[in-house]
Amino acid sequence: MTAYLEIDKVEMHFETKRGRFHALRDINLKVNRGEFITLIGHSGCGKSTLLNLIAGLIKPTAGTLICDRKEINAPGPDRGVVFQNHSLLPWLSCRDNVLLAVERVFGDRETRAQLIARARAALALVGLTAAEAKRPHEISGGMKQRVGIARALAMEPKLLLMDEPFGALDALTRARLQDELMKIVQATGSTVVMVTHDVDEAVLLSDRVVMMSNGPAATIGEVLDVPLAPVREAPRLRLELAHEPAYLQSREAVLEFLYRKQAHLEAAA
Numbered sequence: 555m556t557a558y559l560e561i562d563k564v565e566m567h568f569e570t571k572r573g574r575f576h577a578l579r580d581i582n583l584k585v586n587r588g589e590f591i592t593l594i595g596h597s598g599c600g601k602s603t604l605l606n607l608i609a610g611l612i613k614p615t616a617g618t619l620i621c622d623r624k625e626i627n628a629p630g631p632d633r634g635v636v637f638q639n640h641s642l643l644p645w646l647s648c649r650d651n652v653l654l655a656v657e658r659v660f661g662d663r664e665t666r667a668q669l670i671a672r673a674r675a676a677l678a679l680v681g682l683t684a685a686e687a688k689r690p691h692e693i694s695g696g697m698k699q700r701v702g703i704a705r706a707l708a709m710e711p712k713l714l715l716m717d718e719p720f721g722a723l724d725a726l727t728r729a730r731l732q733d734e735l736m737k738i739v740q741a742t743g744s745t746v747v748m749v750t751h752d753v754d755e756a757v758l759l760s761d762r763v764v765m766m767s768n769g770p771a772a773t774i775g776e777v778l779d780v781p782l783a784p785v786r787e788a789p790r791l792r793l794e795l796a797h798e799p800a801y802l803q804s805r806e807a808v809l810e811f812l813y814r815k816q817a818h819l820e821a822a823a
């Protein structure tokens with residue numbers, strides 16, 4: 555089976571005032587359709603850079619990224635992106651923020667009523683029907699983030715890219731949105747690549763946790779297969795997992811990588 559997303563020998567350098575900066579080296583990763591992947595690593599190791607490469611927002615210095623057999627060289631509606639800061643337009647209602655994205659993808663082949671129906675369905679999926687007419691300043695941080703997710707989902711992307719989508723939220727809101735995301739993934743079967751700093755979030759949600767080494771010239775250090783039933787089959791239940799050996803061992807493996815293996819390298823550098 556060919557992978558849905560294929561990252562092959564990717565290198566990323568940035569030209570800076572102080573010369574060339576080697577951000578990523580020899581990144582190789584294959585993601586299958588329907589898989590949920592998280593990228594985890596210490597701050598500055600290049601997680602967002604890798605996500606931006608997949609989104610097509612930046613181009614690699616070397617190597618190739620292929621999505622659904624086509625080389626990625628620009629952003630596209632097949633890849634929906636959710637950033638940490640919702641980036642909503644403040645003068646538009648929640649519905650119109652979502653509608654804007656929907657129009658870009660489906661505007662040339664659907665009526666306005668159909669486009670509005672799509673925007674409303676996406677807001678319903680994240681539980682925001684009641685807030686449709688509100689503008690961003692009238693809703694909470696968690697709700698804004700849900701509008702951002704609705705906007706990405708409304709484009710029906712085959713690949714959902716999320717850069718610390720819940721990073722700015724309090725722990726309870728974060729847990730609620732993680733649960734919601736699991737339900738959405740089950741309903742849509744989306745393939746997801748998500749950047750996170752949070753070990754529990756990574757293990758709770760993913761089929762595989764991709765652990766990155768420290769930069770400069772960061773690369774994929776280890777990939778952990780999480781031996782739990784995939785979220786796309788049934789949302790995982792956090793309270794049950796708290797005592798589940800497979801969950802606890804996975805969590806320990808990620809902590810070990812981040813705080814023992816990578817901490818040593820950092821100290822030695």
Ligand SMILES: Nc1ncnc2c1ncn2[C@@H]1O[C@H](COP(=O)(O)OP(=O)(O)OP(=O)(O)O)[C@@H](O)[C@H]1O
Nearest residue numbers: 568570575577596597598599600601602603604769
């Ligand atoms: N446009 C750019 N120009 C120069 N250097 C950059 C650029 N973008 C990122 N970098 C550098 O590349 C490295 C990786 O940055 P990136 O934002 O991808 O890390 P990250 O793992 O997402 O960090 P964090 O977890 O703190 O968000 C950092 O050292 C950063 O300073």
